[in-house]
Amino acid sequence: MQIFKAMGAALVLASTLLFSACNKEEEWPKIVSQKEYELTIASKLVPGSVYEGCGNSNVQDVWAGKKEQDGEWSAYWNIEGFEYKPGNEYRILVEETTL
Numbered sequence: 178m179q180i181f182k183a184m185g186a187a188l189v190l191a192s193t194l195l196f197s198a199c200n201k202e203e204e205w206p207k208i209v210s211q212k213e214y215e216l217t218i219a220s221k222l223v224p225g226s227v228y229e230g231c232g233n234s235n236v237q238d239v240w241a242g243k244k245e246q247d248g249e250w251s252a253y254w255n256i257e258g259f260e261y262k263p264g265n266e267y268r269i270l271v272e273e274t275t276l
Contacts, residue, residue, distance in 0.1 A: 207276070208274055214245055216270075218268075224238060239252040
């Protein structure tokens, strides 16, 4: 009988902790910085490495991009709202947000 009471108390405690953890409102990440710049995207894709999280990366074709003030090309692969078509060079305005 005492085992059932202890198990019941443990179950109630576990349920309370579970539901209280699920009911917390998620806090949105705070914005650390925002900047806007013009980015030139080359007319053809180049081989590059894409970070996929947890230390994993994947080799795939990426966009070659150059910031307005920078003379060096860098790899870009995820620009929200940008639709790339091979053969066209693009100059786009990018807003970069750091969380």
